[in-house]
Amino acid sequence: MPNPKRRHSHARTRQRRAHDALKTPQFYMDKDTGEAKKPHRIDPKTGMYKGRQVIEPKEAE
Numbered sequence: 826m827p828n829p830k831r832r833h834s835h836a837r838t839r840q841r842r843a844h845d846a847l848k849t850p851q852f853y854m855d856k857d858t859g860e861a862k863k864p865h866r867i868d869p870k871t872g873m874y875k876g877r878q879v880i881e882p883k884e885a886e
């Protein structure tokens with residue numbers, strides 16, 4: 826296995842790690858209920874996706 830000949834500087838290491846930060850999740854506001862939802866997901870309460878019924882909604886417990 827090849828090994829590094831010289832030590833990496835702090836700047837080089839930090840530049841590489843700059844992309845490791847966690848990103849905040851993206852949300853959109855639902856037109857019908859007004860609550861924040863993740864995009865491209867089926868709503869389990871209503872069963873709706875892109876304005877049409879996709880699955881049967883879950884029963885309230």
